[in-house]
Amino acid sequence: MEPKEKLSIVCFSGDFDRAVAVFTLATGAAATNREVTIFFTFWGLNIIKKRGGHRWTGRGILARFFNFLMGGRNNLPLGRLNFGGLSPKLMTGMMKSKNVATLEDLFEAAKELGVHFVACEMAMHILELSREDLIDQVTEVIGVSTFLDRSKDAKILFI
């Protein structure tokens, strides 16, 4: 068989709608025989924090405060018209009623399909997050040069 096509996604945003886009592309690509890596950086790290809601994750006071305000995967805001967190819940309801996979469905499918989750060392350093603060699915904490090296023969998307 030919070598697998590769897709690398830089997940920079922690917005609900963009996270849906990231995981739709990732699962779609993995299910059609591509090797997929998601590089979570900055607000994207919110998606892979172990604790999904508004929790005091991190080390220093400022970092803990920031992480509390941003929260995690259960309360990602909509990019526009968030209405204090109401819109993502409405959107999830609409997705369910139309039989479209929700973010959580896509997230679980990505794990099952063996999508590689990697986290950005530098952004973790700023937000004072350690490996233990992130879900077990994260296989590596890497920097930009390692990411680019791994993605040499991949298509790269920035979301």
Added chain:
Amino acid sequence: MAKTLDITADCCPMTFVKVKLALAKMKSGEELDVTLNEGEPLNNVPRTVTEQGDQVLSIRQEGKAHHVLIRKA
């Protein structure tokens, strides 16, 4: 007896995600009968399955839906 999977109620990308995951759980030589809609699923599922080395045994239409019979490599 082939296993069955109905993805007529599903949307992209869960249609082919479900097929991929169902095949991953099966043993070599086992068969999977997938019920799907025309359009994206019918265009995509047989192609993807063939690409990954599995075999499409037959495609037949039943009413609005199509059945794709797959044998896992």
